[in-house]
Amino acid sequence: MTVEPISPAEPVKDIPADIPADEETRAGNYFVSNYPPYAFWSQSRVDEANAAIDRAPAPGTPLGIYVHIPFCRKRCHFCYFKVYTDKNSTEVESYLDAAVQELSIYVQKPFIGARKPTFIYFGGGTPSYISSSQLTRLVDRMKALLPWDEAKEVAFECEPGTLTQGKLQAIKDLGVTRLSLGIENFNDEILLANGRAHASKEIGRAYDFARSIGFPQINIDLIAGMVGETEENWRDCVARTIEMQPDSVTIYQMEVPYNTTIFKEMKVFGQSVAPGVASWKTKRGWVEYAFAEMEKNGYTVASAYTAVKNTSPAPFLYRDLLWRGADMVGLGVASFSHVNGTHYQNDHEFESYCAKLGEGKLPLFRALTPNADERVIREFVLQMKLGCVRQAYFADKFGVDVERRFKAPLHRLRDWGFLTIGPDSLRLNRDGLLQVDKLLHEFFLPEHRQLPRA
Numbered sequence: 001m002t003v004e005p006i007s008p009a010e011p012v013k014d015i016p017a018d019i020p021a022d023e024e025t026r027a028g029n030y031f032v033s034n035y036p037p038y039a040f041w042s043q044s045r046v047d048e049a050n051a052a053i054d055r056a057p058a059p060g061t062p063l064g065i066y067v068h069i070p071f072c073r074k075r076c077h078f079c080y081f082k083v084y085t086d087k088n089s090t091e092v093e094s095y096l097d098a099a100v101q102e103l104s105i106y107v108q109k110p111f112i113g114a115r116k117p118t119f120i121y122f123g124g125g126t127p128s129y130i131s132s133s134q135l136t137r138l139v140d141r142m143k144a145l146l147p148w149d150e151a152k153e154v155a156f157e158c159e160p161g162t163l164t165q166g167k168l169q170a171i172k173d174l175g176v177t178r179l180s181l182g183i184e185n186f187n188d189e190i191l192l193a194n195g196r197a198h199a200s201k202e203i204g205r206a207y208d209f210a211r212s213i214g215f216p217q218i219n220i221d222l223i224a225g226m227v228g229e230t231e232e233n234w235r236d237c238v239a240r241t242i243e244m245q246p247d248s249v250t251i252y253q254m255e256v257p258y259n260t261t262i263f264k265e266m267k268v269f270g271q272s273v274a275p276g277v278a279s280w281k282t283k284r285g286w287v288e289y290a291f292a293e294m295e296k297n298g299y300t301v302a303s304a305y306t307a308v309k310n311t312s313p314a315p316f317l318y319r320d321l322l323w324r325g326a327d328m329v330g331l332g333v334a335s336f337s338h339v340n341g342t343h344y345q346n347d348h349e350f351e352s353y354c355a356k357l358g359e360g361k362l363p364l365f366r367a368l369t370p371n372a373d374e375r376v377i378r379e380f381v382l383q384m385k386l387g388c389v390r391q392a393y394f395a396d397k398f399g400v401d402v403e404r405r406f407k408a409p410l411h412r413l414r415d416w417g418f419l420t421i422g423p424d425s426l427r428l429n430r431d432g433l434l435q436v437d438k439l440l441h442e443f444f445l446p447e448h449r450q451l452p453r454a
Ligand SMILES: C[S@@+](CC[C@H](N)C(=O)[O-])C[C@H]1O[C@@H](n2cnc3c(N)ncnc32)[C@H](O)[C@@H]1O
Pocket: 072, 078, 079, 080, 081, 123, 124, 125, 126, 157, 158, 159, 160, 181, 182, 183, 184, 221, 222, 223, 252, 253, 254, 255, 256, 257
């Protein structure tokens, strides 16, 4: 395939307001997790979600289930997820009842068809916060409604300090295949300064026991650039991670979204740059260092955020199927779903989420059905996070020549030195991969580069 030279009439780079152009870590959402952005989904389009749920599935589309467990021991200062630290056991129980009720409504809907879930993901919040008996009861009720016998992956997020041997065994007995530990850092001062509830001594204990009972896959989450991080400490975190030999490591670069404790403090003190958080350039350097060390030690970089061990080439179906257009039903407060081509999100208030389900109604809050072009952009930007996109996938699935469709942004990325355009694939180099979330905005439609007016 030939590549035409970039036209001098190409628009100059149009940096969205939310992107930290000056490289200091300022408040804002950096991570791209869906398209069109959530801010464009609307309450007035919830009927589209109802219609999608009432249609039969497209043949061959896998089905996944996401379960949001929104409870944590403490709210980490950097965290932007919908979480609660003040719910008592009765409230937790009614929440779990509501989530089961939600699934019981879904299983009667046409979009399920004859499908059983291919993947299940327990995310949060902290799924490991709830007790072993609550977990077992939740899963038994879910399986009774929609059996998991065809599930190829059951992923489960944990905060290390919530794990006892008994709970890990209970999690294993549920059929969890991919255990993910939110370690973030190994240094107690840094963990404390960032509001983490766990301490370093809990990490080894939880990991060793999880290993000993034979989870097929263990992933470790780290954050590069937590408040107070230093070069020396980061190197130590990388060395300790490699010593543990997890099947995969996920490394996020610290961002400071608007609803975090850090941002609230910045506002009080009139600060525009997050104090104690390294610049984007430094954080990229840290991830680059981590990836290089991991490659020297038998790991392969599999995406902008993950390295996987060569001897256990850990698949991650939740990510890979979702990024290729799978259906996924999100159970729980503020959960996101993607069904029959429509995106939607649940009610984001605990009480109204539970109340609506108590009345037997789905708690739908806002929705959007991407058009054909937006569907292509969605899969393209999500797959770009893997560092390599194959043109043939888009030609086969959508009948779209992505080199032509994305000619201008592809040429920009190439001319900036981040991308090569080959006959079969479009590949980001390491530098491009480590700032992919910033670069992805280049592929967005102009109307999605600025947030909508309230
Ligand atoms: C739902 S949490 C994982 C499970 C558990 N709640 C925990 O924190 O241990 C998902 C992951 O998102 C990452 N994360 C959360 N807030 C972040 C932020 N502001 N910047 C970068 N990564 C963040 C952390 O690595 C965290 O482990």
